[in-house]
Amino acid sequence: MTAPREHFSSRLGFILAAAGSAVGIGNLVGFPVNAAKNGGGAFLLVYAIFVFLICLPVMMAEMAIGRKTQKEPVGAYKALNNGGNGWNIAGLLGVLTPFMIAVFYMVLTVWIFGYIVITLGGGLDYLAGPVAFGEFINSPWIFAAMIIVAAIVYFILVAGVKEGIEKAAKTLMPTLFVMLVLMVIFVLTRENAMAGLRFFIIPDFDKITPSVINGALSQAFFSLSLGMGILITYGSYISNKTDIVGSAKLVAITDTAVAFTAGLMILPAVFSFNPDVNPQELSDSSVSLIFTFLPKIFLALQTSLGYVAASGIAAFFFILVFFAAITSLVSIIEVPVSYLVTEKCHSRKKALRILMMTAGVLTLFASVSFGMVSFFTEFTSYAGGTRSFFDVVYDVFYDTILPLNGLLLCLFVSYRWKKHNLSEELATGNDGYKGSLSEKYINFSLSTFIPVILLGIFLNTVAVKFF
Numbered sequence: 001m002t003a004p005r006e007h008f009s010s011r012l013g014f015i016l017a018a019a020g021s022a023v024g025i026g027n028l029v030g031f032p033v034n035a036a037k038n039g040g041g042a043f044l045l046v047y048a049i050f051v052f053l054i055c056l057p058v059m060m061a062e063m064a065i066g067r068k069t070q071k072e073p074v075g076a077y078k079a080l081n082n083g084g085n086g087w088n089i090a091g092l093l094g095v096l097t098p099f100m101i102a103v104f105y106m107v108l109t110v111w112i113f114g115y116i117v118i119t120l121g122g123g124l125d126y127l128a129g130p131v132a133f134g135e136f137i138n139s140p141w142i143f144a145a146m147i148i149v150a151a152i153v154y155f156i157l158v159a160g161v162k163e164g165i166e167k168a169a170k171t172l173m174p175t176l177f178v179m180l181v182l183m184v185i186f187v188l189t190r191e192n193a194m195a196g197l198r199f200f201i202i203p204d205f206d207k208i209t210p211s212v213i214n215g216a217l218s219q220a221f222f223s224l225s226l227g228m229g230i231l232i233t234y235g236s237y238i239s240n241k242t243d244i245v246g247s248a249k250l251v252a253i254t255d256t257a258v259a260f261t262a263g264l265m266i267l268p269a270v271f272s273f274n275p276d277v278n279p280q281e282l283s284d285s286s287v288s289l290i291f292t293f294l295p296k297i298f299l300a301l302q303t304s305l306g307y308v309a310a311s312g313i314a315a316f317f318f319i320l321v322f323f324a325a326i327t328s329l330v331s332i333i334e335v336p337v338s339y340l341v342t343e344k345c346h347s348r349k350k351a352l353r354i355l356m357m358t359a360g361v362l363t364l365f366a367s368v369s370f371g372m373v374s375f376f377t378e379f380t381s382y383a384g385g386t387r388s389f390f391d392v393v394y395d396v397f398y399d400t401i402l403p404l405n406g407l408l409l410c411l412f413v414s415y416r417w418k419k420h421n422l423s424e425e426l427a428t429g430n431d432g433y434k435g436s437l438s439e440k441y442i443n444f445s446l447s448t449f450i451p452v453i454l455l456g457i458f459l460n461t462v463a464v465k466f467f
């Protein structure tokens, strides 16, 4: 006998947990940099259109099949396919993808944790130096940090949906909002902050090229945690009273608002703390931005505030990012946990132990991909370059499979499960849904242009990344 499926205790708990998943490193650093470099307000506009017109229907469809079946991706696809096997691959990808993305995300979270400790220990000047990042990620300390991060995730998840995931989100998310707002107020009241604000917001429509458009959509898709089975799984933890349409809108608004607010913090900070900075130095990747560029920016504060205050503010920032990362990490590991519990009938504890062990080993491989072990550093090669194990996980699962999962979901929901069933599910808990404009738009978009766009992104990524 398996235990009855746990549920979030309230709609708010569900929304906070889903928002906790969505708000992550992508919002806090990925979005501001992308926006600043790619047209400012113009990028924001394109991004917001994508969030609401393309991502939101996909998000609702994920939540709907989760709630309908009360299962994670493997179980959900199987249940709605009436015993057929044709869609099993979509379900399997829906569990394998989050597992592999968890490996890559875990590495980043471990580094952030390390940065908090080093900053609090007085090492901000070291982190701002040229060798710190390379040295730190290849030092044995990351193994200690890995154990601590894994333990935090384990303790949240082992406590279950209500007592673990929901409680963590209810504590961490409001704390994160308050920290973010405090940081924005602090930054915007510094001298020269307005230059950064202008750099972030003033629209430049000339920069909106096809590749920027593609990037904006991928960013939005990732930021909302789509294609990772997370919202299917979280959807399976809500009751029929919860209005999916309204909840999904709130999650999308929260996620976008946090991304925008993060821009109000990062860009003005860059300009104001270190006025000599050349904005072109803003790196393309959020990884080098957080780990090599921002420590320099924070260190520059010491001239006006002193070293201790500069370190305190840097630590505050890294803690903020860490909270965002933990709630995302928890959500992504919950998918394979739920799979092992529902489909393989393991206890939650045992499922977590199996996962922590396997994901731990893979995270270890990914962590030593930066020079420590040459087998993983020079793991393979494609598109004319050597790729590490970390690169492969990132390129295959994060960049390529995500849009594919989205595509499969749209096709499954529209043509296998059928639109009228989706409507039925979305109308549960939302009396006005049937016959509304939302219903027409969701059914139409999911069965026509959204899959076409996702297919385009998938093919384009394969062509660009691997050939």
Ligand code: PHE
Pocket: 021, 022, 023, 024, 025, 026, 027, 101, 105, 222, 223, 224, 225, 328, 329, 331, 332
């Ligand atoms: N949405 C998260 C972000 O923006 C991405 C993410 C979610 C990654 C869940 C892993 C797990 O950073």
